[in-house]
Every structure is written in structure tokens, then in C-alpha cells.
Amino acid sequence: MVIQTKIKGRAYGEYIALYGKKAINLATLVKEAGMEILPRSFLKEMIRFVKRNSLITIYGKDSKNICCMYCLKAHLLRTAHESNLDNQARAIFTFLKCSEGHRGYYIDKKNLIKIGD
Numbered sequence: 001m002v003i004q005t006k007i008k009g010r011a012y013g014e015y016i017a018l019y020g021k022k023a024i025n026l027a028t029l030v031k032e033a034g035m036e037i038l039p040r041s042f043l044k045e046m047i048r049f050v051k052r053n054s055l056i057t058i059y060g061k062d063s064k065n066i067c068c069m070y071c072l073k074a075h076l077l078r079t080a081h082e083s084n085l086d087n088q089a090r091a092i093f094t095f096l097k098c099s100e101g102h103r104g105y106y107i108d109k110k111n112l113i114k115i116g117d
């Protein structure tokens with residue numbers, strides 16, 4: 001299967017999530033967690049989440065957007081559930097060995113979202 005590595009001309013590798021002292025770029029995540037099977041809309045939403053919740057943004061030729069993995073994981077769980085993709089998305093949550101959100105909540109833009117609501 002061909003891995004979709006670009007969305008609108010931007011590579012997944014430019015989007016990075018941090019957890020603890022670890023960082024993972026989304027190209028690695030998509031590949032290693034077997035996310036190629038997920039719909040493009042789901043992958044696009046993942047990119048959009050990192051972009052709108054970028055904690056560190058590096059501009060220029062090697063631009064990077066870096067977000068919190070705990071929040072990203074919580075958001076992906078919610079998005080998968082809302083899109084009836086729980087089974088297809090399970091591999092991501094097994095792959096990402098961090099908790100989802102922070103004590104039952106995650107942040108999206110300036111909103112504090114309760115997990116499970």
C-alpha cells in the first residue's frame with residue numbers, strides 16, 4: 001500500500017507530537033501504527049489538530065508544528081468514535097503508549113474538553 005505522505009503539499013513529517021521526553025512525527029505514526037487504512041478525512045483532522053494546537057511552531061523551509069500527544073490521542077479517540085472508526089483506529093491507541101488527555105480532559109484550541117462527553 002502506498003503511504004500518503006503529503007496533504008495539500010505538506011508532509012506529515014512536519015507535524016510532531018510530544019509526550020514526556022519523546023517526540024513522534026506523524027509520518028512515523030501513520031506508518032508504524034498502520035493508519036493508512038483510515039479515511040483521508042481522519043488523517044486530515046489529525047493534521048489540523050496538530051496545527052491548531054501547535055505549542056511550538058518553527059517557520060521556514062523546514063517548518064514544524066509540535067503539539068501535545070496526550071491531547072492528540074484524546075482527540076483522535078473522540079474523532080474515531082464519532083466516525084464509527086473505533087476498530088480501525090485501535091492500532092493507534094495501542095501504538096501510542098501514553099494516556100489520553102490529562103486527568104480526563106484535553107485541550108483543543110482554547111477549549112477544555114471532557115473525555116467521554
Ligand SMILES: [Zn+2]
Pocket residue numbers: 068069070071072101102106107
Ligand atoms: Zn495535552
